[in-house]
Amino acid sequence: MAPVTEIDLRSASVRELNGALHRAEPGTSWRVLHPGGAHNLAVGLDAAVDVVIDGHAGYYCAGMNQHATVTVHGNVGVGVAENMMSGTVRVRGSASQSAGATAHGGLLVIDGDASARCGISMKGVDIVVGGDVGHMSAFMGQAGRLVVCGDAGDALGDSLYEARIYVQGRVRSLGADCVEKEMGPEHLAELAMLLKAAGRDDDPAGFRRYGSARRLYHFTTGNSY
Amino acid sequence: MCGISGIQVRDPSLRPRLGELLAGMLHQAAERGPDSAGVALYGDPRLSPPGCATVSLTSLGVPAAEVAARVGAEAVAAGQAVVVRSAELDAGELEAAVRAAFPRAVVTGRGTGLAVLKGVGHPDALIEEFGLREASGWQGIAHTRMATESAVTPEGAHPYSVGENVCLVHNGSFANHATIRRELIAEGAVFDSDNDTEVGARFVAHRLAEGMDLEKALLALCERFDGFYTLLVTTGDAFAVVRDAIACKPAVVAETDAWVAMASEYRCLAALPGIESARIFEPEPEEVRTWRR
Structure with missing residues (x-):
């Protein structure tokens, strides 16, 4: 299994995180530590990278995603995966308003609740x-x-x-x-x-x-x- | 954009940590509006000892000792704010004494066990000025402001507290506040600022003074006001949240056996003790959620 590159947001900025993810080679794996509910995490990705966010994310997490797989082990704020084109975004917790707004493609999974719109x-x-x-x-x-x-x-x-x-x-x-x-x-x-x-194993007949x-x-x- | 946060503590062992918890919540909301901020603290013995009436003032420009001497009551400074208190007078009498001594003072709060501290500056700086981390109490709310419709001044900061023990913070903007302001002025209201939120606060205070309960007063506000709003309103025994008809502005509520808290964003709540097992939800439009002490 390919090594996982960790980026700790206690020391790195969101801009540094997103810059690194934009330059990442397809097939690489990334883990974001101490996200602390910051906004705009892992936005604008354009390659088949795997990103795990280890905690809560703020607004617009994984927005405009293309090809990448982003998993959030926590809750997300407004507009998760907004305008996603392809790829997969999975939220283990709950999502605030406007999840998946205007998204063109891909799969958004929210294990908990999603709120308005x-x-x-x-x-x-x-x-x-x-x-x-x-x-x-x-x-x-x-x-x-x-x-x-x-x-x-x-x-x-x-x-x-x-x-x-x-x-x-x-x-x-x-x-x-x-x-x-x-x-x-x-x-x-x-x-x-x-x-x-x-x-999920829910029965479609229900x-x-x-x-x-x-x-x-x-x-x-x-x-x- | 503005940021709201507040907490009502049910577990008495958390009361000494009220200020620390509220400071953490306010800090996380700071990016939503860094031009001014304010807090309301219920039951902080440093500022409002049990049994004392309090009157809170902002930007008076007079040292607390001189305020105390001229009013004939105790006074404590907290940054740009001064809290005047008395064990002998009730809140109305104390406010009258303050206004007699300082006719141009802006009274930012009055009640029993309530202190309202607000000022201009970055929320992180105001947390230090107010000594917020050292505060204790059973309930507190905080607001950080991004001004959109009136000047950045201490009296334009939230919370607005215009009725005894009632405080209101607002994220959003009221569209028809000028019309309602004229109606309230006709009913006898005197305004301290040009702020739209003050209109909402005076509307709620008037309805409460007429005998409505808090839920009814907030539903009356929903009916009368156009615009976008999430409001957090507190009284001497309650903590209430209401949102506009389409829930345009964010609100997240978290509740445990030990506390109930509300904030504009989840990240404000993320450091509260026991948040992992809290019941978390976003209130529905025009649904008043109230928690009593």
Whole structure:
């Protein structure tokens, strides 16, 4: 196994950390010690490196990630993996608001809860949340899949485009133009694949599927003047 | 952006560490607003011995000994703030005595067992000025400010404490504060600053004075105020959090058997004792969460 390079944020700055990760060769492994909830950790990575953050991270952790695998052994602040393009981001604890915001691709796994606006404007990312998500999750979600193993808060999927949502628990309310849809075999297969990728053993049969009724973003004669 | 943090201690053995814990929380929030800061401390015997009424002042520019002599009460300096206290007078009488001696004083707090310390400068410097690490007590809140709508002055710093024992800190901005300010002035309110948060604090104080309980007063605020806000409000027995209708501004609550704490960011809470097993959540929009002593 390749040696792990450790960067201790008690002595190194966040800029030094991110600079080192931007210059890292693909296949290398990194461990970040004493993150102390600092913002902007491991942002803008563009190579298949493996980064473990040993503690809590602040805002925008692993933002804009491409190819890299980032694991946070703690909680994360606002906007984890925002605008991710590819790769995998895993949060062992819970995430604050806007997790995976506008992300185009890759897999974001949150083992704990995610709060408000999880997956806001998601554009192709897959998000699997082990616990609950807060209000307005998947707001204006355009593409990708959001899997919630716990409960969802108010206005789930408000103004949804084509992102698909699976929820195992209770949904407090659906947002504008978000409806429950039938769970076909292709959806069960897709959900099983996502749960497996997230390392979870929940039964896909216990989930419900939600999606766009497509009444809001298609112009109809009722919308003309 | 501003930073809020606060803690209500339930385990009496943690009371001597209140200041140390609050200082750590304020330090972690400092990057959210480094232009001024303030704290409210409930039950610190150095500043507000049991049974004493207190009146807190800021930027008076007069040594504590002279304040004491002119008011006819004890006075303690803490950085830019002075806390006047009396075992004989109640808070209203003491405030009147302070205002008689110093007609232009800005009273930043009054009550029993309450000290409000605020000033201009980096939060880390103010922690030292206030001697915050040495403070003790059962409840404390802190705020670090990034001014957006009024001047950087000690009276523009938070907490705002305009009713007896009631303190309020705010992250966000109220959109319709000028309208509500005029209404409150018509109801008899006198303002100390141009700050939008002071309008929120006086609104809550007026509703409480009319007999509303804290939860109802904060729901009334949600109904009347437009804008973005996370508020942490404390009284002589309660600690309450409320957020605007879309929860625009951050708030993280952590609770253990020994304490309940709230902050703008998790990192403010990360060093609290027992945080590993705390129940952690982000309050829902327009849902008032209250913890009683």
